Amino acid sequence: MRGRQLGDLLPRETAERLRGEIETCAATSQPIRYEQTSELDGEERVFEVALAPVPTADGRSVRVVGSARDLTERRKGEQQLRQAQKMEVVGQLTGGVAHDFNNLLQVVKGNLELLSAELAPVMTPAIAKRLRDAMAGTDRGAKLTRQLLAFSRRQPLAPKPTDVGALVAAMSDLFDRTLGETIEVEITRDPGGWTALVDPAQLENAVLNLAINGRDAMPGGGRLAIAVRHLAAGAREGERIAISVTDVGCGMPQSVLSRVFEPFFSTKPEGRGTGLGLPQVQGFIEQSQGRIAIESAPGEGTTVRLFLPRSHAEAAPEADAEAPPAPAQGERILLLEDDDAVRSSVADLVASLGYDVTAVGSTREAVALLESGRAFDLLLSDVVMPGSPTPPDFARLARAKSPDLKVLFMSGYAENVIVHQGRIDADVHLIQKPYRKDQLAQALRGLLEGPPASVAAEAAAPLRILLVEDEPLIAMSLVELLTSFGHSATEARNASTAKKAIQGGEPFDLLLTDLGLPDDDGAALAEWCRRERPGLPVVFSTGRDGFEAPPAIAEGGRFAIVTKPFDAATLRDALEACAGRRG
Ligand SMILES: Nc1ncnc2c1ncn2[C@@H]1O[C@H](COP(=O)(O)OP(=O)(O)O)[C@@H](O)[C@H]1O
Ligand SMILES: [Mg+2]
Incomplete structure (x- = not known):
């Protein structure tokens, strides 16, 4: 570079400042150090410039020696670290708030359920609606906390070996329904069906989130390409599965792109965007040992890629709706429903499943049928009907006559609780209205193939x-809920009271404990109880997430975890599963 002018090498302003600083350095004989940002080859870079005066041999003047160090990469690293630290703090904060919030929701939800049971005798459509609305509010609150917990990577996950390509392909109907007609979805996948160890419901949720973002980026409609690719192992990573969602929408400028993972960052109008989509997806994918990457440019569309490590476990067989239940074998079903239109449509549906249906419109007719000596394998009944006996009472009557009769109630939400509360016979099953045909088919099959009702009823002490x-x-x-299930509860507010109750020799069939106790950890308490009472079933209730039962608990007997806020049915299922009264 000898003999070249500064101005030839550097942008004009940079060169001018440098010349000035050199003059100052020479004039004052003091070293100078400063930072300079310049655009070089179209990229902004940060330099640290150091100038030092060196006296000439004759000592009469000075030469200035200078150096410049490129700090760009270091600055970027620092910036990323700061961002990561910020996210860490925000994560801890939201995680903490979500935890407390879940506790509050549990209180509200539990009381609403009890309230609707207590109001059953005076239930009017208006009261039922208020209860439903309030309940829907707690559900929305629960959804929000779930998103926050996902963002803070503390969402309870249920990872299973999952065929990712098949999962995405099976979402095609869901895309059609949620994205609307103006969006054309194209799904492609590599053959061979690699699996990843991932929570399938949350993965679906993540992909749907990305698809919705793609739709929002194409207000005039367009094409959304979703691809599942198998990636061979590289130098730094093993085999991976990549899910990409590509839109041809508006794209993002750098200023948006750099903030998309911040919770509540949204460019969408109030009420349209929550700004929780991408943070939730990122939290989930990182909690699943994966990674997310986004490529986007204004006007050029966006590609979001999710990478998941491949697992070599066999994909779990699809347990739900996918697999059609075993066909009916002409089992006899008594259908009890007072609404003519509903009765005839349900009767058709049940008959179409291959059952032998007898439909009646009142419990009185049903009683007459029983007295005439007709036998049935299953009673499918509405819960609330005018006249007496009430359907639950009729069910009891019928069971007294033929103990192996299975009972399936069809109920809307408010009635749901009435049944749970009004009964001691725990072996009543419910299907929530509105249900789909496959759900009804599943419920009928499950019941008819389950243990005889008399055995199940006995177990439900x-x-x-x-x-x-x-x-x-x-x-x-909780005490009220437990009593409404027909159980009895001894309460303890902390671990030491609980230990005293155990040491006092009181008989217990099950321990139901919160995780965060004032004087100890719920898991430690459970371990202690297991030592005193080997095999004692344990149900953990927790607002804290990603909790895993300690090995001593997992291996030494039955246990379950319910995450706050939970509803009556979830708790009941956990208790039953734990007490060994399921399956
Ligand atoms: N596919 C996309 N195309 C363009 N912009 C996107 C895309 N996905 C996300 N964004 C931008 O990122 C922001 C945050 O996304 P997200 O976290 O899902 O929250 P929300 O969708 O509720 O706004 C969006 O408001 C939008 O500005
Ligand atoms: Mg979104």
Whole structure:
């Protein structure tokens, strides 16, 4: 570079400043150090410039020696670290808030359920609607906390070996329904069906989130390409599965792209965007040992890629709707429903499944049928009907006559609780209205193939439960729920009271404990109880997430985890599964 002018090498402003600084350095004989940002080859770079005066041999003047160090990469690294630290703090904060919020929701939800049971005798459509609306509010709250927990990577996940390509391909109907007609979806996948160890429901949710973002980026409609590719192992990573979602929409400028993972960052109008989509997807994918990458440019569309490590476990067989239930073998079903239109459509549906249906419109007719000596394998009944006996009472009557009769109630939400509360016979099953045909088919099959009702009913004796919960409001509603299931509860507010109850020799069938107790950890308490009472079933209730039962608990007997806020049915299922009364 000898003999060249500064201005030839550097942008004009940079060169001018440098010349000035050199003059100052020479004039003052003081070293100078400063930072300079310049655009070089179209990229902004940061330099640290150091100038030092060196006296000439004769000592009468100075030469200035200078150096410049490129700090760009280091600055980028620092910036990323700061961003990561910020996200870490935000994550801890939201995780903490979500945890407390879940506790509050549990209180509200539990009380609403109890309230609707208590209001059953005076239930009017208006009251039912208010209860439903309030309940829907708690559900939305629960959804929001779930998103926040996902973002803070503390969402409870249920990973299973999953055929990712098949999962995405099976979403095609869902895309058609949610994205609308103006969006054309094209799904491609590599053959061979690699699996990843991932929570399938959450993966679906993540892909759907990306597809919806793609739709929003193409307000005039367009094409959305979704691809599942198998990636061979590279130098730094093993085999991976990549899911890409590509739109030809508006794209993002750098200023948006750099913020998309911030929670609540959204460019969409109030009410359209929550700004939780991408943070949730990122949290989930990283919690699943994967990675997310986005490529986007204004006007050129966007590609979001999710990478998941390949797993060599066999994909779990699809347990739900996919596999049609075993065909009916002409089992006899008594259908009890007072609404003519509903009765005839349900009768058609049940008959189309291959069952032998007898339909009646009142419990009185049903009683007459029984008395005439007709026998049935299953009673499918509405819950609330005018006249007496009530359907639950009729079911009891019928069961007294033929103990192996299976009972399936069809109920809307408010009625749901009535049944749970009004009964001691725990072996009543419910299908929630509105249900789909396959759900009904599944429920009927499950019941008819399950153990004889008489055995199940015997198993459903009341449980003596040791309940450890420090939040008085939650404890209160839990006790009521447990009693409404027909169980009895001994309450303890902390671990030491619970231990005393155990040492006192009180008989317990099950321990139901919160994880965060004032004087100990719920898991540690459970381990202690297991040592005192080997095999004691344990149900953990937690607002904390990603909790895994300690090995001593997992291996030494039955246990379950319910995540707050949970509803009555979830708790009941957990108790039953734990007490060994399922399957
Ligand atoms: N496919 C996309 N094309 C263009 N912009 C996108 C795309 N996906 C996300 N964005 C931008 O990222 C922002 C954050 O996305 P997200 O976290 O899903 O929240 P929301 O969709 O609720 O706004 C969006 O508001 C939008 O500006
Ligand atoms: Mg979104």
